[in-house]
Amino acid sequence: MDWVNAIVQGILLGGLYALFAAGLSLIFGVMRLVNIAHGDLIVAAAYLALVVVQLTGLHPLVSALVVVPLMALIGYGMQRLLLNPTIGKDLLSPLLVTFGISVILQNGLLAVFTADSRRLAAGSIETASIQVLPGLHVGVLPLLMFVAAIVIIFGLERIFSRTSLGRAFRATSDDPEVAQLMMLDRAHVFGMAMALSAAVVAIAGIFLAIRTNFDPASGPARLLFGFEAVIIGGLGNLWGTLAGGIVLGVAQAIGAQISPGWQILAGHLVFFLVLAIRPRGLFPRMD
């Protein structure tokens, strides 16, 4: 039963990794931008939630009502002011700018919040669990994260496939030049993509803050997990990203079951294995 338990926990953890990854996947899909600052944005959102909770006394999950729109605005502004001027034929300059944003965010958070690790207290939901089978308990919080990941990915897929904004994302990704002839303002389309990504980042940040301790240096590891989930799942496929998150989560859970030191390493090993056998990921959609 220990092994079944580990795998179930791994699957649920995969939901959180999919949340880390979804925004990354979206940004890469629309503008071929690898956002190195993605993990730090998740941590920044966690701190933002911390501040909102301290100021208003809201429950951490309810603080999403404030943190999500705020992060979306920040994302939009960051794209328009910092990233759009560098986006063009050259992939390296926007990459370097996101690297710079990453460094500034880490040090900015360090200056404001110190290096102490923090956590968002969410009350009884943190420890509540449901008994699924005799001997198999599922935590309410991990389940909630998993369901949130499915709902968010379903929502993002709907936006991409059914809405005018989604058509604008796809058209701009396919052929940015001709998309402009369709009256699409590229700067605004990219801004909206980053806003959407940052909204997902906000949710991921809140869950991260409830689930574990975080500090200003927690970002890069989140970026790595998100990145691995995207690559395992296959670029440009959000459901694949969920699958990638689950593969990574299960690998880590099984690794941890073997020996605590193996948890993170097992995830990386599976990532390398997928890269070696299927370099385009398990469910690639993008050329």
Place this chain on the structure above:
Amino acid sequence: MAEPILSLRGLKAGYGDFQALFGIDLDLAEGEVLALIGANGAGKSTLLRAVTGLVRCQRQMVLFRGDGIGGERPDLIARRGIAMVPEGRRLFRSLSVEENLVIGGERAPNGEWTLERIYSLFPILMEKRLNPGTALSGGQQQMVAIGRALMANPRILLFDEISLGLAPVVIKDIYAAFPAIVATGVSVVLVEQDVARALAVAGRFVCLQEGRVSLAGRPDEHDRAAITAAYFGAANVQGAQ
């Protein structure tokens, strides 16, 4: 002539250090069909790209109803009512046929051209409307590209190499739609390598040669030899004879 809908005044444009156009003057009247002809590299596509804002130029070099629009952002120029059917069709490959049409019109004013009218102009697109745009034959893709531009209900419609790479029977189908398009009163600039076909539908033509206007007028004003000379350059024609 009433105020032209589009005027080029000494249009100079190019790519980096390479200059493709050396001072083009041209007027396009409301509802006029103008054929833009010339050999490969004469500057026809560059001219269209300058008008749509995809190639930079000075503001007063391109006038839309008297307003300088040269170098304006392409999406803002499109909003003024200038649409283009680009060379090579360039459909959005992750959009279905219908989505390709819808995206052409969803930010544009309402007008005569609707999905229904496009489907009645090109009935085959109705059948294929849920297919990815790129799963269609070349001719069908061109129909989608034309429909996508028409959905914007443009005042000016620019065709870049409308028949390039298409089979003759398909080209005939495409041109069969031409009268219905022109009947809406839209002004058309037609870049076409099939000179005879272009001159048959155009009221006026402009011939470019190495980035300059080499001949302009009505098709019936000039004989074939003069047009050929303007197209290839007089020296080349004499050399060939």
